[in-house]
Amino acid sequence: MDRNPQKVIEDQLLLQLKDVLLREDRVALQELRSNLEDPVQLEQRVGPLIEYQLGMLRSNFPEAYYNVVDKMIQARLKVSQGEIMDTIYPVLGKMIKKYVQMQFLVLREELSAQIYLTLNTGLIGRIKYAVFGMSKRDEAHILARAKTAKVDEVFIIEQHSGILRGSASRKTSIDSDLVAGMLTAIKSFVEDAFKSGNTDLEKITYGNHSIHVFNYYTCYIAVVVSGQLTAEEEAFLNQRTNQFGETSLLNILRSKSDNVNLLLRNKLEKVYFFDDQEFPIKSRNAK
Amino acid sequence: MLSKKIILTGSLGVGKTSLFNQFLYQRFDEKYLTTIGVKVDKKTVMVNGRELSLLVWDIAGEIKQDKVPRTYFLGSSALIYVFDLTRPTTYSNMLEDLKYLKMITPGVVIRVIGNKIDLVDLEKLNDILDKVPATIDFTTSAKTGENVENVFFSIGEELLDNA
């Protein structure tokens, strides 16, 4: 702090000057303060102002805020794609979401296949192989490729009651009626326990097997697959199943035939077991 | 062959699972019942020369019916409501339960079963039956097997008549 006597005097003069100059303002300030502290008075004075501002905001919103909101949305889109996907999802329908997911998967697989090829063929690959032999990862990759996924069984099951309407199977498993019943029970349980909108159970995976569930109004199709499906194969399975589900299936179920069971089996065999061997789901075969 | 879904329901401990096991082959492990709350089994019955396939769902007991997941009831053709003749708490909610069940599964065949008849003296039976608020269709014993087949048979008969 400055102890200079000259400066102290100056400061005092300055204070007096301020006092003289600001006296009027002080009175006004006092008034203002009392206004502020009295809620009734405050309300009376501020209320109309807020109303007015709100009105302005309402009528001028687009012009005044368009840019800001636009920027906010863009920023938000960047950080929370998943969240937005969830919000849009019920509106656009799950088919679109599925399609988008599938496209991402296909893309990813193509990319990793590309990277794998680049890393393992050509000079680098050959040197790696010559020096280290085949790595565990390479082995796993090749094995996974070699083991083609295939459809083992297909069930057409009535929604809710779990009654089996038809099935085709490449191997004899336990009683298909029971499988259909238990599958429906599990499906009911899952859909009931995690109910959120119209979410249906779509896939169950266990070990190297998966059950793909396709829902229609009165029935659902359960496709049991062994082996790992590539995204491309899964897309193909979905496409093929939906094609069948939306045409032949409905026709057969609507027909008053006594042999719905048999008709369905024949059709299912054609749709899923089109290859003599172990009806693999290779899109190449059908293209 | 015609197939129908039947649901066993009623309070905890009344003997649903025992009745189920008495009537069916038990092809799934008991753990299914505790983990997902339901177990399904099948039996083919011959009713007046016609075959009918019954898919019976045993659901884990709850005190009140509206606690059971609603989806389990959907698509069923018949419903067996079981209570324990020796425990009044298992039939005190009966009217309310039946009303609820009829509402969520309109048009289904319903059988009301008083189980554990083997534990009840014949003199006491009439007193009990007086106290039960609804009409009883069968008294059964899952222990001795008394009347168990008849319950399913009578359901099969009515379902074939309606079919």
Ligand SMILES: Nc1nc2c(ncn2[C@@H]2O[C@H](COP(=O)(O)OP(=O)(O)O)[C@@H](O)[C@H]2O)c(=O)[nH]1
């Ligand atoms: N004495 C006798 N005991 C029974 C009968 N039915 C079931 N129990 C017994 O009652 C208990 C509960 O049976 P359970 O079938 O698990 O009932 P749930 O909860 O309705 O499935 C078990 O200890 C059974 O052994 C019956 O008819 N007579």
Ligand SMILES: [Mg+2]
């Ligand atoms: Mg039980």
